Amino acid sequence: MKVFVRKRYKEELSLNVVNNILTILHMPLIENIEYINGNGRCVIIENKNEKIYVIVSRENADARNAFLAQYIPTVLSEFIEDSCINKKIYIYLLDTSEKAKTNFIIDTYRVAKTLGIDILNEKDLKMSPIMPYMTFKDWKYAKIDRQNYNPANNSSYAMEEETEYTIFGKLYGANGKDSSFTACQLAKIAEKENKTINFVQVKEHGTESISNTDRKLLEYYNVNVSDGAIILKDKQIHDKSTCRKQDEFKYNLLEKYGIKKCYLCGCDIEQNIIASHIHRITDINHSVLSDAEKRTQAVDADNGFWLCANHDKMFENGIITFDQSGNLVINSLMKENQKNFINHITDVMKIKDEHLNKNLLNYLMLHNKRVNLGL
Numbered sequence: 497m498k499v500f501v502r503k504r505y506k507e508e509l510s511l512n513v514v515n516n517i518l519t520i521l522h523m524p525l526i527e528n529i530e531y532i533n534g535n536g537r538c539v540i541i542e543n544k545n546e547k548i549y550v551i552v553s554r555e556n557a558d559a560r561n562a563f564l565a566q567y568i569p570t571v572l573s574e575f576i577e578d579s580c581i582n583k584k585i586y587i588y589l590l591d592t593s594e595k596a597k598t599n600f601i602i603d604t605y606r607v608a609k610t611l612g613i614d615i616l617n618e619k620d621l622k623m624s625p626i627m628p629y630m631t632f633k634d635w636k637y638a639k640i641d642r643q644n645y646n647p648a649n650n651s652s653y654a655m656e657e658e659t660e661y662t663i664f665g666k667l668y669g670a671n672g673k674d675s676s677f678t679a680c681q682l683a684k685i686a687e688k689e690n691k692t693i694n695f696v697q698v699k700e701h702g703t704e705s706i707s708n709t710d711r712k713l714l715e716y717y718n719v720n721v722s723d724g725a726i727i728l729k730d731k732q733i734h735d736k737s738t739c740r741k742q743d744e745f746k747y748n749l750l751e752k753y754g755i756k757k758c759y760l761c762g763c764d765i766e767q768n769i770i771a772s773h774i775h776r777i778t779d780i781n782h783s784v785l786s787d788a789e790k791r792t793q794a795v796d797a798d799n800g801f802w803l804c805a806n807h808d809k810m811f812e813n814g815i816i817t818f819d820q821s822g823n824l825v826i827n828s829l830m831k832e833n834q835k836n837f838i839n840h841i842t843d844v845m846k847i848k849d850e851h852l853n854k855n856l857l858n859y860l861m862l863h864n865k866r867v868n869l870g871l
């Protein structure tokens with residue numbers, strides 16, 4: 497039997513740690529570790545025709561990702577590429593104190609379990625059993641419960657669409673690793689649900705695309721990686737961006753309005769929620785604007801709302817709209833009995849002050865002119 501550890505982790509993944517792992521695995525203890533080059537923060541055990549990869553968490557991690565999440569993709573990639581047929585992969589926690597039980601870290605365990613990676617010393621956490629995520633909603637609601645399901649604070653954001661999931665993943669450093677890891681587990685879920693999964697790259701700190709290792713990992717799990725990257729709003733340089741405009745528009749809506757939810761009725765059945773433009777793409781395309789200006793308008797969050805399919809159509813057709821004070825207006829041509837079909841909304845609704853600005857009102861003016869409501 498041979499045990500390998502990367503030279504760079506020589507101090508932390510000591511003989512003592514290795515023998516603790518071997519004890520749990522009911523394997524004989526060793527006296528020597530073989531140190532090798534490379535990056536993976538793991539212990540690799542080779543025994544006859546069997547190979548075991550154990551990802552080891554970090555003690556005294558300075559960032560929440562640095563506890564465990566950021567190490568998983570690298571080791572997982574190596575594991576997947578290993579031609580050994582009889583191979584296994586686990587996690588071993590160096591620290592099982594309260595620090596290992598924050599909501600963020602528990603999410604990491606659950607994501608790992610969804611990918612089939614168990615924790616060797618889970619019982620040391622002294623918690624009720626950690627469950628894998630079974631469905632997309634299961635994962636999403638766990639995130640919402642943590643109340644930080646906000647693309648600005650998270651490394652990644654995923655949304656449900658009719659036949660697919662789209663994940664927006666930040667690319668830089670630990671965020672990049674975390675978003676790849678999340679995308680892989682969502683791919684596992686998507687597979688069960690017969691959906692596809694797309695990974696849209698979000699450029700951050702100059703990192704323009706995911707690493708080759710992560711790309712291979714995503715491809716292994718059948719994640720479609722989009723070409724190009726979204727550029728975070730405050731650093732937007734439209735003419736250089738090569739990302740699909742629709743993805744960029746959606747990402748900007750997420751940043752402005754939060755998760756997919758109809759602005760009017762609050763419906764949050766994600767498959768029914770549309771990234772709805774105020775001033776339509778077709779009108780933008782037929783305008784006299786330069787290509788750069790067209791692009792700006794097409795992806796501008798001020799030029800849109802999340803609307804359910806019903807309210808999207810009603811807005812597009814001028815059955816409902818907002819006036820220049822942001823108040824909801826119902827088309828006066830609607831008959832009383834037809835108004836019943838404008839479900840769950842009333843004309844006391846208005847655009848919230850924090851969302852209302854000159855830019856949005858300008859789009860609205862163009863829209864109202866088109867639908868000919870004379871507002």
Ligand SMILES: [Zn+2]
Nearest residue numbers: 758761804807
């Ligand atoms: Zn609605």
